[in-house]
Amino acid sequence: MSTAQIPFLKGHGTENDFVIIPDHEGRIELSPAAVARLCDRRAGIGADGVLHVVRSAAHPEAHAMAAEAEWFMDYRNADGSIAEMCGNGLRVFAHYLERAGLAEPGDMTIATRAGIRRAHVAKPGPDGEPGDITTGMGRALLPEGEVTVTVDGRTRPARNVNMGNPHAVTFVDDLADAGDLRTAPGVSPASAYPDGTNVEFVVDRGPRHVALRVHERGSGETRSCGTGACAVMVATARRDGADPAVLGHPVTYTVDVPGGRLVISESPDGAIEMTGPAVIIAEGTFDASRMGVSWTDAAA
Numbered sequence: 192m193s194t195a196q197i198p199f200l201k202g203h204g205t206e207n208d209f210v211i212i213p214d215h216e217g218r219i220e221l222s223p224a225a226v227a228r229l230c231d232r233r234a235g236i237g238a239d240g241v242l243h244v245v246r247s248a249a250h251p252e253a254h255a256m257a258a259e260a261e262w263f264m265d266y267r268n269a270d271g272s273i274a275e276m277c278g279n280g281l282r283v284f285a286h287y288l289e290r291a292g293l294a295e296p297g298d299m300t301i302a303t304r305a306g307i308r309r310a311h312v313a314k315p316g317p318d319g320e321p322g323d324i325t326t327g328m329g330r331a332l333l334p335e336g337e338v339t340v341t342v343d344g345r346t347r348p349a350r351n352v353n354m355g356n357p358h359a360v361t362f363v364d365d366l367a368d369a370g371d372l373r374t375a376p377g378v379s380p381a382s383a384y385p386d387g388t389n390v391e392f393v394v395d396r397g398p399r400h401v402a403l404r405v406h407e408r409g410s411g412e413t414r415s416c417g418t419g420a421c422a423v424m425v426a427t428a429r430r431d432g433a434d435p436a437v438l439g440h441p442v443t444y445t446v447d448v449p450g451g452r453l454v455i456s457e458s459p460d461g462a463i464e465m466t467g468p469a470v471i472i473a474e475g476t477f478d479a480s481r482m483g484v485s486w487t488d489a490a491a
């Protein structure tokens with residue numbers, strides 16, 4: 192890159208917002224401090240995380256997936272930490288690839304740290320608004336063992352659900368029971384989550400319809416968490432005796448998040464699909480040195 196200006200876009204999925212940094216050949220160095228600065232809502236652009244768009248072949252964590260997925264979603268949390276997966280980010284990433292002409296409209300594959308994920312981008316509506324995006328979210332793992340979540344001195348049982356990244360899902364009577372979520376809820380035992388966890392608080396809204404609040408590992412309370420919504424769907428279906436593997440047919444839940452609505456289905460073979468919106472709201476450039484971002488050579 193010949194100037195100190197780096198192109199970026201800003202987007203969100205159900206108001207879980209991201210700075211998108213196209214860096215096709217992987218020349219940009221995103222240190223944790225630089226990511227935290229970019230995500231800072233006062234001194235930076237402001238976001239829950241960064242979607243670093245790199246050709247799989249050009250990234251050491253993704254080159255083994257290059258034959259199956261041309262693009263790697265190198266996702267970072269707002270505090271600069273690295274996470275395995277981001278469900279809302281995946282939809283925004285797919286929308287970006289299609290909008291930028293980097294993927295054919297319709298179906299595409301994307302490499303993530305949790306493996307290859309599929310996305311289907313629906314055609315725009317008559318109003319020109321982007322169509323909803325359906326993503327294959329893989330299968331949930333349900334590690335054995337009791338876990339609990341504590342907020343405001345009250346401890347509740349929780350379900351440990353892994354969607355490529357870790358989640359603790361707990362049911363409450365009222366979403367206000369989650370407290371102010373300015374700090375991470377207590378989760379026990381710590382050994383169940385050696386790398387920390389996302390925590391979801393869930394209330395019932397109706398038949399196969401729930402709502403959540405979430406405290407994300409590395410980002411704090413956000414307006415939505417896609418992997419969290421999938422974890423909630425699975426935990427709720429098990430609680431409701433609606434395990435698709437037992438019923439022999441897919442089970443679908445609507446999951447309301449503070450920033451919108453997601454629809455999540457699980458098939459009898461355990462495959463989970465999530466459908467929701469993705470929007471890109473702005474694009475521009477940022478000053479690399481002010482954000483602490485460096486690069487090795489001419490960038491994409």
Ligand SMILES: N[C@@H](CCC[C@H](N)C(=O)O)C(=O)O
Nearest residue numbers: 274277278279356416417418
């Ligand atoms: N908001 C994301 C999840 C992002 C990663 C998470 N904070 C973690 O550290 O695991 C989503 O939509 O899934």
